[in-house]
Amino acid sequence: MGSSFQNFQRPQQTDQPLQLNVANMAALGATPNTGIPPNPTVYVRNLEERIKIEQLKEALEEIFSEYGTVLEIVAKRNLKAKGQAFIVFDNIDSAARAIDEINGFELFEKPMVLDYAKTRSDATVFREGGSDELEAHKRRRLAEKERKQAHEALEAQKKLKRPGVAPEPARPTKMAKGAGLKPTPGAAAAVIPDExxxxxxxxxxxxxxxxxxxxxxxxxxxxxxxxxxxxxxxxxxxxxxxxxxxxxxxxxxxxxxxxxxxxxxxxxxxxxxxxx
CATH class of the missing domain: 3.30.70.330 (RRM (RNA recognition motif) domain)
Incomplete structure (x- = not known):
C-alpha cells in the first residue's frame, strides 16, 4: 500500500470472513444489510474527517480499485458530507465484493462502514442512459432537494410557535402588489420563504x-x-x-x-x- 493510507488494515483471509465482518459492524451499532437494493455505488461512512479530501480520495481509490473498475469517487468538504464518500464501480459485483470484504475494517484508525448507496450516481446514470437521462436525473434531484428545503422551512416556522399560547387575532389580509401575486395570510399562519x-x-x-x-x-x-x-x-x-x-x-x-x-x-x- 502507498504511504497515503498506511493505517488501512486489509481484511485477513479466514474461514469465516462474513462472521468477522458482522462482529466488526456490531461494535459500531450497525448491520451490513440495510435492505438497500444492490447497485454499483458503495456508500462509505465513519471516515476520518481530519484527512484532506485529496488524500482521502487517493487512499480510497487504491483500496477499492482492487475490487474492480472505479468510475468515480465522490467526497466533499461541506459539513453535512464530512466523513462520507461514494465509490462508483462499473458493475454491481465489484461493489458487492468490496462491501463484503472491506466493511468494518480500519482506514486512518477508524473502521469504515459500507453499504450500497440509496440512489444512482451521476456516473452510473450517464453510463446507462446517456447525457439526456443524466440531465433529467439532475432535474429530479434538484426538485426533490427544493421540496425538502420547503418542508424543512415550514416545519422550522411551526416550531417557533410557542405551545399553549393562543395566536393573535389575524390581521386583515393584505394584498400583495402586482397582478398574479396571492394575498399574504395573517400573522398566525406559517409562510414559507420565497427561496x-x-x-x-x-x-x-x-x-x-x-x-x-x-x-x-x-x-x-x-x-x-x-x-x-x-x-x-x-x-x-x-x-x-x-x-x-x-x-x-x-x-x-x-x-x-x-x-x-x-x-x-x-x-x-x-x-x-x-x-x-
Whole structure:
C-alpha cells in the first residue's frame, strides 16, 4: 500500500470472513444489510474527517480499485458530507465484493462502514442512459432537494410557535402588489420563504432592470425546455413571470438564472417559484 493510507488494515483471509465482518459492524451499532437494493455505488461512512479530501480520495481509490473498475469517487468538504464518500464501480459485483470484504475494517484508525448507496450516481446514470437521462436525473434531484428545503422551512416556522399560547387575532389580509401575486395570510399562519417554495412551472422574477422587455426576457428564458411565455406586470417595474410546460423546464431555468446580472448596472435578479 502507498504511504497515503498506511493505517488501512486489509481484511485477513479466514474461514469465516462474513462472521468477522458482522462482529466488526456490531461494535459500531450497525448491520451490513440495510435492505438497500444492490447497485454499483458503495456508500462509505465513519471516515476520518481530519484527512484532506485529496488524500482521502487517493487512499480510497487504491483500496477499492482492487475490487474492480472505479468510475468515480465522490467526497466533499461541506459539513453535512464530512466523513462520507461514494465509490462508483462499473458493475454491481465489484461493489458487492468490496462491501463484503472491506466493511468494518480500519482506514486512518477508524473502521469504515459500507453499504450500497440509496440512489444512482451521476456516473452510473450517464453510463446507462446517456447525457439526456443524466440531465433529467439532475432535474429530479434538484426538485426533490427544493421540496425538502420547503418542508424543512415550514416545519422550522411551526416550531417557533410557542405551545399553549393562543395566536393573535389575524390581521386583515393584505394584498400583495402586482397582478398574479396571492394575498399574504395573517400573522398566525406559517409562510414559507420565497427561496424555499416547492418547484412549479411558473417562475417569479424580481429586481429586474427598468429597461427590461418581454422580448429580452424571452431571449434569456426561452433557451430552456418547454418555455411558453414571459409576462411583464402592467404598471409594475422590476417584476415578471415566466411560464414553462412543466416543472422540469422551470427548475433548469431557475438554477441557471438565479442571481444572474442583468441591465447596464449588472444588478443580480431574483428568481423564485411562483407562490401557489
Amino acid at each position: 424555499y417554495l416547492p418547484p412549479n412551472k411558473v417562475l417569479f422574477l424580481r429586481d429586474l432592470p427598468d429597461t427590461v422587455s418581454q422580448e429580452s426576457l424571452s431571449a434569456v428564458f426561452g433557451r430552456f425546455e418547454g418555455f411558453q411565455e414571459a409576462r411583464l406586470v402592467p404598471g409594475r417595474k422590476g417584476i415578471a413571470f415566466v411560464e414553462y410546460e412543466s416543472e422540469a423546464g422551470a427548475i433548469s431555468a431557475k438554477e441557471a438564472t438565479s442571481g444572474m446580472p442583468m441591465g447596464d448596472a449588472g444588478k443580480p435578479i431574483r428568481v423564485t417559484y411562483q407562490r401557489q
